[in-house]
């Protein structure tokens with residue numbers, strides 16, 4: 001298969017066409033090959049192909065404001081293979097960028113995808129990162145993302161992880177973030193698991209600077225014999241740091257969900273809360289929709305679709 | 319000839335070991351706007367929940383018939399498909415569920431225009447609200463109006479509105495009354511549950527509910543007079559004896 005054919009197939013699996021607009025930066029990586037790279041002013045990318053993956057340095061220059069979301073597309077079209085991505089992201093002082101990262105393994109039978117990312121946000125910078133996954137219906141994929149995020153003073157980092165199409169397979173996410181003064185962190189995961197999917201999320205945010213804020217939100221729906229284990233931690237170490245851990249998991253059939261929120265405070269003027277609800281859908285929500293004529297199953301599907309939509313965001317209590 | 323849409327006979331229901339509805343009987347005429355008034359704790363919401371068949375309100379004695387069908391044992395959605403609809407005293411919040419999807423959930427017409435039209439009927443700007451979620455970021459009054467918009471889209475044959483005025487400002491209340499007129503115009507029967515005189519005035523007929531049973535019924539003026547003059551100060555002294 002030629003390069004352009006692979007790129008086309010990757011975007012097709014996402015339900016999209018290739019990116020043609022010159023104003024939109026994009027990079028496509030299939031296995032260990034960089035198939036496409038298009039940059040815009042203010043964005044620097046250096047990519048190095050390795051035996052089983054790619055190492056990429058991404059830099060948003062000081063003060064640069066990248067207007068349109070940068071598209072990153074990772075994936076493997078064949079049924080088997082390994083893809084290891086190492087990414088160093090540096091967001092310069094007062095720079096702003098949004099990245100939409102699509103990870104597609106539409107035919108996976110035995111695929112391993114590892115991502116090791118270090119993201120450093122300069123003071124006053126803004127970086128939003130949406131990572132959406134499309135997996136095969138058979139779930140033959142193991143996804144292992146590891147990220148470390150360092151937020152400078154007044155920086156803002158919004159991450160949104162979405163796994164809704166195909167089966168999650170084995171998903172093992174570990175994210176860690178450290179937040180300097182007045183920085184804002186939001187990490188959001190929306191995942192649907194079925195079959196014998198295994199979902200593990202361990203996130204940790206340390207609010208080390210005064211007035212820093214962090215929210216870790218997880219919304220998950222599991223069914224069949226899928227299993228989800230969420231351990232999210234917020235530690236607040238400075239005055240006026242505010243944090244919230246929020247977890248909602250809807251369980252159907254013989255699935256299992258577990259949530260262990262850990263909140264830790266080491267400063268008397270910091271404040272951290274958590275909220276978790278696991279199990280069936282809320283009966284009032286269910287009956288409200290059933291009173292519109294929806295069957296119980298239809299109403300449940302609609303409630304779950306809402307929960308997993310990007311519309312929902314938890315907030316810190318002031 | 320006026321025909322009955324909802325016939326309730328000797329309805330008795332216990333919650334937590336207490337008799338909340340007590341040999342309650344009432345009859346609603348199709349196409350009319352009815353009101354049930356009564357003090358806090360009288361059993362008004364319980365009555366609506368029982369007619370809708372919500373969980374916890376399914377075991378009762380007596381009969382509840384909708385257009386001749388005995389509702390006993392029917393699920394909420396089966397009742398909805400017969401034509402019963404309800405607006406809650408405190409509407410549910412849904413994480414992430416879009417206003418448009420919610421409004422159209424019971425509508426045959428699934429177009430965005432339909433959702434926008436129903437929102438405008440409750441005086442909310444579709445541009446501002448269609449993309450939002452029906453969650454805690456909406457004010458209580460906004461959620462009530464959005465729920466009413468969803469009822470307009472569903473157009474049930476019987477609409478029970480539990481305290482349509484709670485959390486609603488004066489201007490918005492006028493729009494809610496307009497929406498009640500719209501429902502009336504569509505031929506729906508409306509049951510307003512309230513302890514507000516202003517809401518009561520919208521009705522053609524009223525029932526006074528106290529201590530789980532109907533104490534009086536008739537024209538709105540008569541019930542208003544009785545409710546304000548004798549019922550509110552009565553402190554439930556007219557509680558009926560046990561047994562129908």
Ligand SMILES: Nc1ncnc2c1ncn2[C@@H]1O[C@H](COP(=O)(O)OP(=O)(O)OP(=O)(O)O)[C@@H](O)[C@H]1O
Pocket residue numbers: 333334335336338356357358359360361362363364365407513
């Ligand atoms: N699950 C329950 N267990 C025990 N008692 C209950 C239960 N649900 C309601 N009740 C009681 O039943 C009575 C009637 O409640 P209901 O909500 O129907 O009153 P209401 O007329 O709607 O009052 P309001 O005007 O305050 O809305 C109240 O005394 C209430 O405390």
Ligand SMILES: [Mg+2]
Pocket residue numbers: 362363364407480
């Ligand atoms: Mg009530």
